Amino acid sequence: MNIKISLTLTLLLTHLPALAATETEYELGGFLKANARYVDGTIAFQPSWNGDGTIQEEAKRTQFGAQESRFNLKLIRGEITGFAEIDFVGSSQGNPVISNSYSPRLRHAMIQYREFTAGQTWSTLVNTSTFAETADLGGPLVGQAMVRQALLRYQTDHWQVALENPYTYGTQASDTQEQKNWIETDNDYIPDAIIRYDQQGSWVNISVSGLIRYLDPSDTAQLGLGGSLAAKINTFGKDDLRFQLHYGNLGRYVGTDAAKDIICGEIETTSSAMVAYRHFWSETTRSSLFYGHTRTEVEQTDRSHFGVNLFTNLTPGLRVGVELGRYQIDDSQYSWSSKQVQTGQSNYAQFTLQFHI
Template identity: 40%
Template sequence: MFTNKFKKLLLTTSLLAATSVAQAGYDIELSDEDKISFGGYIKVDARYVDGDVAYKPFWTGAGTKLAQDASQFNIFANETRFNMKYTHGDVMGFIEMDFWGGGGNEIVSNSANPRIRHAFIKYKDVVAGQTWSTFMNTSAIPESADFAGATVGLVFIRQGQVRYTMGNFQVALENPETWGGDTANDNVPDVVARYNLKGDWGSVSFSALGRQVNSCVKDSTDMNINTMNNCVDSNSETAIGGSIAGRINTIGKDDFRFQFHQGEVGRYVGVGFTKDMVGEKVEETTAYLAAYRHYWNETLRSTVLYGSAKADVSGLERSQWSINIFENLTKQLAVGFEVGQFKIDEQNADSNYAQLSMQYVL
């Protein structure tokens, strides 16, 4: 037989389920101080890619040019995710997983492995654990069927960190990693400072990044295949970069989202676009993204976007554009269709893509 307390719990949960909106979770009150929340979404994508850039389930800053054009079609649900949050007074713990962890046999079961996205503890104004870098402004990510949309122009990175927030100002010590260099000597945390402005007009963030990166000096006389790639020395360099990003409300429910990043930002920008070190030189990157979302009515909307990134030392250059349309069939269920193109500009290669998505928010 149900107790009165448990009946109240079921009723509260049912009401929350009936009134939740997109990206909201379900809250279960355990006591005056304790609460458990869970949420996430199920997303199914049908994706077609055609051209001389190899198929990817979503575009990133890295890409492979093919010897000749190819076309590929896939249906998958890897972006599906689940999260849980436990709150006890001023303390909150959050964990989230999705299914981009690899694995999956397309011949038999497509059993993709789960992976950790976020795992952090928040106490008052301090956050410790793995989550989005403080250098990143998530409100400036456009709505798209392709995961995150034009990642070449985005700051897009999750990593371990300790962050302190004081009003509109944030400062963090984050995990160091010299991609393309001597990671064995990454002994100084990356430092990020950010200032946020917010109002009825929208929001804008100004971020600065400072870090130590280490080049790997190899022994050119070593002909032993087992040791020739080992670092015999490490040179430390200071890398500095900046970012401005935001979302500006325009007409009605429309908004304009933008990002601009410049400097020695390396792995922080473009999702694998370019390394922090190219040989013994620190890479310098310029990247940007612009996206406009228009609401045709209360539930039907479209986003047109363009993103680009260019690296000075390596000479890499990538760009992507897309246009889409999304409709909310219910408060929790949305469908969308998107077309676009991804380009490896310095190799004169490109692929067109079309993607149909259905997303059910838990």
């Protein structure tokens, strides 16, 4: 639940003889989240599973943390809406020896005016209503569209058209299997273009998206195309089915580092899927069973994540949950990142307590 505060700001307009009053509404939101996570297996520990991973000797690790807590501020003044959000994932100032300090990370900073949105927010390819409810941050990211970036978007009731920040992620055409270097992004000068159609009703929220990209690193140029289908379908009672299907030259847009845009000068093709079913045992207690998978054709990465959880609301603003799952890597050839064939799996258990502001 957001906290709403309405203030009246008196603005002095130098070209008018009188004062004008403009009401601005502030909404404070976010949550505090405490996690306890246990991982056992041959894939190195991650605070939450993404599409990457390093194979190691079998190991066990437990970590407590609160860095997934986030805070946001929404400002509404007439037809203008501003939204900014931070959390503390992915960076640290201290260490477990002393302070466990974490640096703030910008998630969103955007402005909406009528049908236009500008700034950093979810990519137009992302349909957040189809994310599974999970203890692991973001759920089965390996099978989802999960990108936030700067963009300019025009939106109507059913259509969205956007130009988004261009960036080529991958390796150079001159690379060999033994010597590989990141692509230089000096020639990322044409924005990525996305068009999306949405249909919402009492029982379904569905979106179909298309992506067009021109990738022009220093030693190759590629036209990339990709498509995405995502839906949330209400089934029985309060239950729902959520899924995403992705195919094409989607690269960094899907799988959260499971796929690159270009491998040794060749554009990558990705197939990804995510499905989750949520069942309500009572008005406040529910479980989700979920699965995510990504496979690439050039680098031949194969990553999957599945799990099951149980959540209940102790109060309207306080929820507690426990989740069990597995993350697997079944790459079929020499991996660019690890310089070896990667095969491994890790099981995990996670307890989470989340207090919504």
